[in-house]
Amino acid sequence: MSKSATAHTVASPNTQASQLAAALVLPADREDSALSLRLKHYLKSEDIAQVWAAYRYADQAHQGVVRKTGEPYISHPVSVACILADLHMDLPTIMAALLHDVVEDTDLTTEDIKQKFGQQVADLVDGVTKLDKIEFQSASVAQAENFRKMLLAMSQDVRVILVKLADRLHNMQTLEAMRPEKQKLIAKETLDIYAPIANRLGLNEIYQELEDFSFKYLHPMRYNAISKAIKAARGNRKEVISKILESIKRQLTGLHIEAEVSGREKHLYSIYRKMSGKATSFSQIYDIYGFRVVVQDLPSCYVALGALHGLYKPIASKFKDYIAIPKANGYQSLHTTLLGPFGTPIEVQIRSAEMHNIAGAGVAAHWLYKSSDAQLTALQQKTHQWLQRLLEIQSDSADSLDFLEHLKIDLFPDEVYVFTPKGKILALPKGATAVDFAYAVHSGIGNSCVAVRINQDLAPLRTELHNGDHVEIITGALAKPNPAWLNYVVTGRARAQIRHFLKSQQSTESAHLGERMLNQALRAMHIEPNKITEAHWQKLIRDYGLKKKAEILTDIGLGKRQNVMVAHQLLAMAEMLEEAPEGTLGKFLGKIFGKSTKPLDTITIRGSEGMAVQFAPCCRPIPGDPILGFINKDKGLVVHTHDCPAIRKFRLDPDKWLDVEWEPESEHLYKANLNLTVANQPGMLAKIASGIAEAGSNIDNVSVEEADGSSYANLYFTVQVKNRIHLAELMRGLRKIPDVVRINRSKGNAAAHDTKAS
Numbered sequence: 001m002s003k004s005a006t007a008h009t010v011a012s013p014n015t016q017a018s019q020l021a022a023a024l025v026l027p028a029d030r031e032d033s034a035l036s037l038r039l040k041h042y043l044k045s046e047d048i049a050q051v052w053a054a055y056r057y058a059d060q061a062h063q064g065v066v067r068k069t070g071e072p073y074i075s076h077p078v079s080v081a082c083i084l085a086d087l088h089m090d091l092p093t094i095m096a097a098l099l100h101d102v103v104e105d106t107d108l109t110t111e112d113i114k115q116k117f118g119q120q121v122a123d124l125v126d127g128v129t130k131l132d133k134i135e136f137q138s139a140s141v142a143q144a145e146n147f148r149k150m151l152l153a154m155s156q157d158v159r160v161i162l163v164k165l166a167d168r169l170h171n172m173q174t175l176e177a178m179r180p181e182k183q184k185l186i187a188k189e190t191l192d193i194y195a196p197i198a199n200r201l202g203l204n205e206i207y208q209e210l211e212d213f214s215f216k217y218l219h220p221m222r223y224n225a226i227s228k229a230i231k232a233a234r235g236n237r238k239e240v241i242s243k244i245l246e247s248i249k250r251q252l253t254g255l256h257i258e259a260e261v262s263g264r265e266k267h268l269y270s271i272y273r274k275m276s277g278k279a280t281s282f283s284q285i286y287d288i289y290g291f292r293v294v295v296q297d298l299p300s301c302y303v304a305l306g307a308l309h310g311l312y313k314p315i316a317s318k319f320k321d322y323i324a325i326p327k328a329n330g331y332q333s334l335h336t337t338l339l340g341p342f343g344t345p346i347e348v349q350i351r352s353a354e355m356h357n358i359a360g361a362g363v364a365a366h367w368l369y370k371s372s373d374a375q376l377t378a379l380q381q382k383t384h385q386w387l388q389r390l391l392e393i394q395s396d397s398a399d400s401l402d403f404l405e406h407l408k409i410d411l412f413p414d415e416v417y418v419f420t421p422k423g424k425i426l427a428l429p430k431g432a433t434a435v436d437f438a439y440a441v442h443s444g445i446g447n448s449c450v451a452v453r454i455n456q457d458l459a460p461l462r463t464e465l466h467n468g469d470h471v472e473i474i475t476g477a478l479a480k481p482n483p484a485w486l487n488y489v490v491t492g493r494a495r496a497q498i499r500h501f502l503k504s505q506q507s508t509e510s511a512h513l514g515e516r517m518l519n520q521a522l523r524a525m526h527i528e529p530n531k532i533t534e535a536h537w538q539k540l541i542r543d544y545g546l547k548k549k550a551e552i553l554t555d556i557g558l559g560k561r562q563n564v565m566v567a568h569q570l571l572a573m574a575e576m577l578e579e580a581p582e583g584t585l586g587k588f589l590g591k592i593f594g595k596s597t598k599p600l601d602t603i604t605i606r607g608s609e610g611m612a613v614q615f616a617p618c619c620r621p622i623p624g625d626p627i628l629g630f631i632n633k634d635k636g637l638v639v640h641t642h643d644c645p646a647i648r649k650f651r652l653d654p655d656k657w658l659d660v661e662w663e664p665e666s667e668h669l670y671k672a673n674l675n676l677t678v679a680n681q682p683g684m685l686a687k688i689a690s691g692i693a694e695a696g697s698n699i700d701n702v703s704v705e706e707a708d709g710s711s712y713a714n715l716y717f718t719v720q721v722k723n724r725i726h727l728a729e730l731m732r733g734l735r736k737i738p739d740v741v742r743i744n745r746s747k748g749n750a751a752a753h754d755t756k757a758s
């Protein structure tokens with residue numbers, strides 16, 4: 001690994017940028033140029049010859065163009081190639097880096113690149129070009145779109161995103177030349193999108209530099225204040241630091257542990273984040289310094305840990321074993337915090353040389369060592385899985401903002417680790433609940449989970465999981481996702497799957513309702529629905545520009561199309577295809593002229609309708625009540641009682657409503673509103689509640705209204721009953737309770753029950 005990728009001190013972005021600029025000797029194919037020196041480390045001379053061919057081609061193409069910084073344009077692709085050469089990226093990637101702006105900025109095409117340098121390089125350039133075409137817009141929707149495209153590019157070939165990240169890093173290093181407003185826009189985009197992706201891919205150095213540059217341009221004042229404070233601390237603590245460093249070295253050598261020990265300063269933005277997160281001031285942040293111990297192999301890590309714990313006392317709560325349980329981006333290390341001299345907390349990371357390489361280069365480490373090492377393969381697999389999961393979420397998410405939310409959650413890996421019943425470790429974001437776990441295991445388990453056993457104890461599904469929990473999901477054959485789960489799931493995957501399920505369920509229900517409504521309209525026109533043939537439907541579907549019959553039926557169920565209209569159109573199809581049942585034309589025309597030959601049938605309402613049919617919360621109809629249905633564009637069919645005040649104005653306009661009736665002998669429970677006036681004395685609520693339970697009913701909601709100084713209180717209940725008879729029995733029972741002064745069912749008194757009329 002090259003010097004800059006293993007640098008022990010994270011240089012402030014300023015110095016690193018100027019170092020790179022100063023070292024950049026043009027033309028790049030000179031023996032002593034920055035790129036030349038880097039490539040010699042790991043590429044064969046015939047490969048390097050190919051790099052220079054790409055370089056000369058790009059140089060020619062950008063001839064005469066000057067960057068805002070005043071340098072010739074080619075200096076930019078060369079710098080990008082240098083960043084990637086530091087990661088020891090392969091030949092096609094380096095060539096693509098040199099050519100990455102050619103298609104975008106000159107007349108040359110991807111085809112030209114393919115002719116000259118082959119398919120692979122051309123594909124990489126094409127991928128980067130497509131990403132470049134993304135116009136930066138501050139609107140979050142546009143940003144989500146950017147994310148989508150980037151993901152698609154990544155899933156094709158992660159090298160595309162590596163070139164793009166290097167491109168962005170160099171642009172950040174030379175951002176000074178831009179206008180301040182432009183600087184802020186680019187910095188924000190970098191902080192929101194590019195830095196998290198670099199972090200997720202384990203490109204630690206690039207990630208930290210991207211964050212620090214973004215911070216510098218987004219908050220110049222804070223950036224300056226913190227860097228000044230760090231500079232001061234650097235001077236003050238020099239002695240302490242070197243003393244600690246020496247004693248760590250001595251301790252390890254004394255125990256014959258071969259190790260490279262270094263002190264490093266944390267990157268600025270992480271210090272800032274810590275300060276703003278905990279509202280601490282700078283003087284309280286001891287940990288601008290961290291120590292790193294790199295040993296030869298995995299077992300030595302634990303030996304070294306023991307040695308250090310023998311030197312200074314560890315702070316027990318701060319120990320983390322990322323070797324046994326690696327982070328999602330493949331990062332492995334032991335983290336411990338020791339109580340040093342003068343009570344200074346000392347953060348130490350202990351890792352093997354191999355872990356160290358992955359910690360710096362992340363997913364790029366694959367190109368660094370083309371070995372068949374199981375570790376790297378596992379990391380690649382994990383990255384691949386992650387991308388697949390994101391793409392899955394992407395295809396399930398209806399809108400871009402939703403998707404962006406999911407992605408942001410997924411990109412900030414504050415994770416908890418839990419065990420499956422088979423002992424497998426699952427990483428979930430902090431705050432994840434049993435439902436998230438269920439969906440992480442399998443969408444089928446998520447869709448049918450009913451309860452959970454956490455460390456052998458039964459717990460509700462909403463229970464938040466903690467590190468080390470043993471989680472076992474209990475499923476039910478008839479269980480279905482509950483919309484309430486959306487309130488407490490935190491993973492994008494669970495959210496997307498639940499939404500997807502609910503949406504498809506709603507459209508199934510709506511299609512079902514739509515079909516009944518259409519049949520009703522057809523019968524009113526004396527057409528038996530089964531007389532409508534597939535050919536009629538096909539023609540109508542084509543005319544509407546749709547694909548499936550179900551779409552039309554769903555639209556009817558949701559009130560987006562009128563059943564009577566669709567029935568007429570179907571009939572017109574039949575006339576046109578000359579297969580119409582005899583005599584229908586006359587009736588059809590009669591209908592057009594407003595002489596309906598038969599009133600519409602009624603639609604039967606079953607209790608289990610769910611989302612396509614809703615019972616209006618204002619009047620809460622129950623079986624036995626005369627009812628009317630209204631088609632509402634967003635809610636589908638909403639059922640009210642005949643006398644509900646909310647619908648008074650529509651009642652005179654029969655075009656707006658549908659005749660509906662109850663299905664006989666429904667076993668479903670329905671909500672009804674009750675108002676009670678009772679003597680204001682202790683224990684009343686309990687007496688009424690037990691009265692409701694005795695009648696075989698449940699309380700869905702209750703609120704109490706006590707007037708000051710009054711000896712009476714008003715209670716508002718929403719109870720669940722089977723029908724009017726059940727409700728009447730319940731009310732009779734409650735009337736018998738002493739001190740119940742008045743009781744009545746309320747319809748259309750929505751405010752008291754804290755619900756909205758539909």
Ligand code: MN
Binds near residue numbers: 076100101167
């Ligand atoms: Mn570029």
